[in-house]
Amino acid sequence: MSRKTVSRLVVTVSVVLGVANAVSIGTKLAAYDVPLSLIVSCAMACLATTVWIVGTLVDRFGTTTYRCSDPDCSFTVRVKYADAAENRRWQETTAEHPAHLYRH
Numbered sequence: 001m002s003r004k005t006v007s008r009l010v011v012t013v014s015v016v017l018g019v020a021n022a023v024s025i026g027t028k029l030a031a032y033d034v035p036l037s038l039i040v041s042c043a044m045a046c047l048a049t050t051v052w053i054v055g056t057l058v059d060r061f062g063t064t065t066y067r068c069s070d071p072d073c074s075f076t077v078r079v080k081y082a083d084a085a086e087n088r089r090w091q092e093t094t095a096e097h098p099a100h101l102y103r104h
Contacts, residue, residue: 003081014054018047066094
């Protein structure tokens with residue numbers, strides 16, 4: 001799958017999950033005669049939170065982090081959806097980054 005297809009799929013799934021969560025919360029609140037304005041605001045907050053959480057989780061699992069091998073160095077690189085060649089290039093970059101070279 002291409003990056004664009006994965007991105008569209010993630011957005012679609014997160015919105016569907018968010019709508020399902022918002023409808024669930026909205027119907028539970030409606031059973032207690034909560035005013036419509038509060039139901040809508042709570043449902044929208046649940047929708048936004050669900051979309052944000054799904055997006056954050058997908059980013060965490062789709063991201064590779066490379067760190068400098070020197071224990072005193074805090075240089076890190078986060079790469080999303082990279083192929084093998086690009087991953088190798090970033091590994092080499094973190095091993096010999098400019099700030100690391102200037103300290104030795």
